[in-house]
Amino acid sequence: MAKNRFVEVYTQGLTNVEKIIVDTETGVNYLLATSALTSGCGMALLVDADGKPIVTPIG
Helix, strand or coil, X not given: CCCCCEEEEEEECCCEEEEEEEECCCCEEEEEEEECCCCEEEEXXXXXXXXXXXXXXXX
């Protein structure tokens, strides 16, 4: 079976949910935010204080 490309490493909330998703090929971190109240969803690249992508070491 193929390895999942994206994995959830953190989640919080019940109605308004925020999750951190990691790309297992690049290590790049993304924020996925959803709201049951507005049926909305958004995804953004997580960056550090210098504006560089946050990368989780893959090993």
